[in-house]
Amino acid sequence: MSLLSVEDLGLTIHGTPILDGVSFDLPVGQVLGLVGESGSGKSMTSLALMGLLPRGAQVSGQAHMDGRDLLALDERSLCGIRGKEIGMIFQEPMTALNPVRTIGDQVAETLVIHGAASRAGARAMARDRLDRVGLSDFPMDRFPHELSGGQRQRVCIAMAVALRPRLLIADEPTTALDVTTQAQILDLLKGLVEEEDMALLLITHDLAVVAGVADHVAVMQAGRIVEDGPTEQLFRTRRHDYTRQLFAASSHQPRRDTRPSAQPLLQVEGAVRSYTLPRRHLFGPAPQLHAVRDVSFTLHEGESLGLVGESGCGKSTLTRAILGLEPLQAGRITLNGQRVEAGRMPPALRAQVQVVFQDPYGSFNPRHRVERLVAEPFHLAPAPNRRDRVAQALVDVGLKPADMDKYIHEFSGGQRQRIAIARALIIRPKLIVLDEAVSALDVRVRAQILDLLADLQGRMGLSYLFISHDLSVVRAVTDRVMVMKAGEIVENGATGAIFDNPRHEYTRQLIAATPRIPPNWREREENEGTLV
Amino acid sequence: MKIPLTLLAGALLAGLAVLAALVSFIWTPHDAAGMNIAARLLPPGGDHLLGTDHFGRDVLSMLMVGARTSIAVAIVAVGMGVALGVPLGLVAAAGRGGFADEIIMRGNDLIFAFPALVIAILITAVFGPSAVNAILAIGIFNTPVFARVTRGAALSLWTLDYIRAAEVAGKGRARISLEHILPNIANILIVQGTIQFSLGILAEAGLSYVGLGAQPPTPSWGRMLAEAQTMISLAPHLALIPGMAIVMTVLGLNLVGDGLRDLLDPRMRRAR
Numbered sequence: 001m002s003l004l005s006v007e008d009l010g011l012t013i014h015g016t017p018i019l020d021g022v023s024f025d026l027p028v029g030q031v032l033g034l035v036g037e038s039g040s041g042k043s044m045t046s047l048a049l050m051g052l053l054p055r056g057a058q059v060s061g062q063a064h065m066d067g068r069d070l071l072a073l074d075e076r077s078l079c080g081i082r083g084k085e086i087g088m089i090f091q092e093p094m095t096a097l098n099p100v101r102t103i104g105d106q107v108a109e110t111l112v113i114h115g116a117a118s119r120a121g122a123r124a125m126a127r128d129r130l131d132r133v134g135l136s137d138f139p140m141d142r143f144p145h146e147l148s149g150g151q152r153q154r155v156c157i158a159m160a161v162a163l164r165p166r167l168l169i170a171d172e173p174t175t176a177l178d179v180t181t182q183a184q185i186l187d188l189l190k191g192l193v194e195e196e197d198m199a200l201l202l203i204t205h206d207l208a209v210v211a212g213v214a215d216h217v218a219v220m221q222a223g224r225i226v227e228d229g230p231t232e233q234l235f236r237t238r239r240h241d242y243t244r245q246l247f248a249a250s251s252h253q254p255r256r257d258t259r260p261s262a263q264p265l266l267q268v269e270g271a272v273r274s275y276t277l278p279r280r281h282l283f284g285p286a287p288q289l290h291a292v293r294d295v296s297f298t299l300h301e302g303e304s305l306g307l308v309g310e311s312g313c314g315k316s317t318l319t320r321a322i323l324g325l326e327p328l329q330a331g332r333i334t335l336n337g338q339r340v341e342a343g344r345m346p347p348a349l350r351a352q353v354q355v356v357f358q359d360p361y362g363s364f365n366p367r368h369r370v371e372r373l374v375a376e377p378f379h380l381a382p383a384p385n386r387r388d389r390v391a392q393a394l395v396d397v398g399l400k401p402a403d404m405d406k407y408i409h410e411f412s413g414g415q416r417q418r419i420a421i422a423r424a425l426i427i428r429p430k431l432i433v434l435d436e437a438v439s440a441l442d443v444r445v446r447a448q449i450l451d452l453l454a455d456l457q458g459r460m461g462l463s464y465l466f467i468s469h470d471l472s473v474v475r476a477v478t479d480r481v482m483v484m485k486a487g488e489i490v491e492n493g494a495t496g497a498i499f500d501n502p503r504h505e506y507t508r509q510l511i512a513a514t515p516r517i518p519p520n521w522r523e524r525e526e527n528e529g530t531l532v
Numbered sequence: 533m534k535i536p537l538t539l540l541a542g543a544l545l546a547g548l549a550v551l552a553a554l555v556s557f558i559w560t561p562h563d564a565a566g567m568n569i570a571a572r573l574l575p576p577g578g579d580h581l582l583g584t585d586h587f588g589r590d591v592l593s594m595l596m597v598g599a600r601t602s603i604a605v606a607i608v609a610v611g612m613g614v615a616l617g618v619p620l621g622l623v624a625a626a627g628r629g630g631f632a633d634e635i636i637m638r639g640n641d642l643i644f645a646f647p648a649l650v651i652a653i654l655i656t657a658v659f660g661p662s663a664v665n666a667i668l669a670i671g672i673f674n675t676p677v678f679a680r681v682t683r684g685a686a687l688s689l690w691t692l693d694y695i696r697a698a699e700v701a702g703k704g705r706a707r708i709s710l711e712h713i714l715p716n717i718a719n720i721l722i723v724q725g726t727i728q729f730s731l732g733i734l735a736e737a738g739l740s741y742v743g744l745g746a747q748p749p750t751p752s753w754g755r756m757l758a759e760a761q762t763m764i765s766l767a768p769h770l771a772l773i774p775g776m777a778i779v780m781t782v783l784g785l786n787l788v789g790d791g792l793r794d795l796l797d798p799r800m801r802r803a804r
Contacts, residue, residue, distance in 0.1 A: 358693075380701060
């Protein structure tokens with residue numbers, strides 16, 4: 001029996017069409033995965049169902065739940081439904097909770113608002129819900145900042161399911177989380193759906209996540225559902241072109257024809273970085289946080305070296321030390337035989353390493369034109385014909401020379417990442433640090449950027465230090481990989497060997513937790529050769 | 533881009549005061565300092581559009597020249613606050629958590645700990661009442677306001693990736709502060725500037741009212757109020773007119789500040 005039945009849902013915002021003819025059914029006890037790239041309208045679909053659309057929105061169509069049309073209800077009736085019959089979980093657990101209220105109060109609040117329980121009764125029920133989402137060890141009087149990202153997401157889930165809603169909408173619930181946490185949260189959601197007779201609408205960009213969790217999948221592109229069906233069947237047949245493109249891009253393997261030389265470029269020997277934390281007691285010793293402990297490795301010329309680890313493992317601190325932005329307490333880092341030291345790097349040395357960051361939106365000063373943005377590293381190595389060099393760099397990354405007179409807000413996320421690469425390339429460094437450089441991009445754009453990086457490496461003999469939490473990407477583009485945990489490198493070796501034969505317990509956990517499309521669902525693709 | 537209504541209304545009100553001040557340099561209906569005992573305490577209308585005071589001086593002319601004093605004091609005082617406060621705030625943010633930051637911010641706290649008007653009275657009491665000392669006193673109290681606003685806004689920028697990219701390009705903290713931080717916090721500073729400007733006008737009026745601002749015969753809105761209060765039952769227009777001038781100008785500047793914030797804040801722009 002269908003719990004929710006959406007028919008011909010359409011949406012325009014200030015006259016701009018956003019959704020067109022979106023229809024799907026969601027039976028009780030099932031998970032529907034809504035997959036698409038950013039801007040495809042998948043979040044807007046969920047907001048339309050909840051009646052939470054921005055001003056200027058015009059909806060058409062019907063969404064039946066229990067004989068009522070959600071789209072036709074007024075705000076008052078919707079308030080009675082939100083939280084009670086439809087629960088919602090958002091992407092960012094860091095901002096979805098009120099930082100000045102305890103987790104117990106926040107879960108209990110939902111119950112009190114809907115008059116489901118008295119204050120005291122609500123607290124008992126909140127306790128029960130927190131136990132259900134796996135937080136039984138946590139007292140109710142904890143504040144959100146005392147919890148990790150995964151634990152906060154559990155609190156958000158407890159809030160969403162506090163009143164045992166029939167429908168749960170989860171919008172990218174695990175995108176901001178580490179892989180091992182992601183696996184646990186997905187298990188929790190799946191368990192809730194089965195045990196409590198709920199239906200889950202899971203919105204995500206990640207095909208592998210859907211493969212493991214959803215019963216049905218709907219693929220969205222530009223405001224339409226282009227293909228839908230039972231998960232396995234859809235994954236095996238892939239009738240629509242766009243679905244095929246998504247699949248090809250998500251498992252894209254850039255063509256790399258570089259042979260790393262035996263010449264060491266970057267050497268890190270026994271690097272230690274610790275921070276002094278505030279004293280706990282007046283006369284006690286100040287505690288130390290060891291962000292990087294005794295890390296050693298070598299990166300050769302022309303090599304791509306991966307560095308994987310979960311948030312807080314020290315990879316960002318290590319990156320800053322390699323860029324010469326952070327001093328070390330012990331050990332040394334040498335680049336091309338010269339010592340890298342924060343605050344004491346000659347420009348010629350600094351010019352040999354550049355960086356590309358994750359966030360294509362925060363990486364540029366919004367008040368400068370592209371020419372000035374890309375030319376910034378010339379501060380290290382002044383050049384006479386800057387405009388020509390900028391034009392050349394833009395061409396190298398697949399943009400047009402005329403783009404240099406534009407401002408950064410005129411570009412899409414993928415184009416911005418190309419500009420970031422152009423900025424890194426402009427003074428011809430030997431090493432480029434890619435700090436989660438493709439993590440924020442859609443799969444098809446990500447595939448293009450990975451191709452571009454491989455192509456540039458081949459043409460310019462660059463070395464990459466590729467930092468990522470995404471194991472599948474690291475596997476596709478690196479020669480060797482290091483696994484970092486709690487400030488230490490626990491495993492280090494050739495990429496293929498480590499992924500096929502992990503020796504360290506932690507590496508095994510990471511690989512096991514990474515969502516995967518079952519290999520036999522892919523068979524057709526291999527039989528047909530490359531599709532794109 | 534749509535210009536907010538508050539900005540237009542505010543600009544109109546504040547613009548009136550600025551216009552009056554500018555015109556007063558070349559023309560006033562009468563000599564602002566010229567006394568005429570025969571024509572004293574005239575009500576508004578006739579030859580003297582806004583009446584005359586107890587010395588027979590033309591109120592409109594005094595108001596126009598007084599606007600000059602108020603605006604000049606406020607501009608110089610805000611300028612002093614910006615010139616001292618913004619660099620201090622940038623230095624504090626660049627060395628966040630360090631020695632310089634600590635010194636600058638604790639110095640700020642020290643100035644904040646005293647009521648502004650009391651210190652202004654102290655300064656003018658020690659160095660003698662004059663417009664210059666009023667400027668100095670108001671300027672000193674503007675400095676920590678700008679230092680704090682600058683530091684707060686700059687701190688959030690220092691965590692962004694484009695600042696990291698500039699560091700990797702070998703740029704020093706001073707250079708990054710000037711090239712990347714300052715242009716991106718300029719809108720916040722402009723808004724704060726207009727609000728401080730209106731507070732400056734109020735402070736100048738307050739100091740003149742207690743006799744510590746501009747000295748006679750220089751007309752000033754604050755002193756016009758002070759002189760009018762003994763005759764409030766006899767000639768209420770003498771108190772009402774400069775009072776209204778102060779209220780309108782301050783209100784106008786605050787509206788301008790509000791409107792500019794709406795106009796310059798990219799988040800507000802998206803919302804519209």
